[in-house]
Amino acid sequence: MGNIIHLGEIMKKETKQEYEQLAQTAKELIKAMCSMGYTCKDIEAGLDGRVSYRTLYRWLNGDSIPKRKKDIAALGQLYKKFKQDEK
Numbered sequence: 001m002g003n004i005i006h007l008g009e010i011m012k013k014e015t016k017q018e019y020e021q022l023a024q025t026a027k028e029l030i031k032a033m034c035s036m037g038y039t040c041k042d043i044e045a046g047l048d049g050r051v052s053y054r055t056l057y058r059w060l061n062g063d064s065i066p067k068r069k070k071d072i073a074a075l076g077q078l079y080k081k082f083k084q085d086e087k
Contacts, residue, residue, distance in 0.1 A: 020065070030059060
């Protein structure tokens with residue numbers, strides 16, 4: 001039994017670290033886009049409403065963390081698009 005509990009704790013720790021990394025990535029991407037002159041509402045529109053602007057603000061301020069990797073991937077793609085449009 002002890003091994004099962006220990007394995008569960010390791011998995012929880014890895015999952016927590018993964019979510020913390022997602023949160024950090026989201027925060028950096030949102031900050032970068034905001035520094036380019038975009039607002040969270042602009043980002044929401046660019047994501048086709050996939051993530052609300054209120055959620056983007058929460059991620060930016062660290063009030064909540066992303067739960068879906070696909071949302072962060074979409075955020076990264078949008079950043080690339082904004083970066084290309086900037087040129």
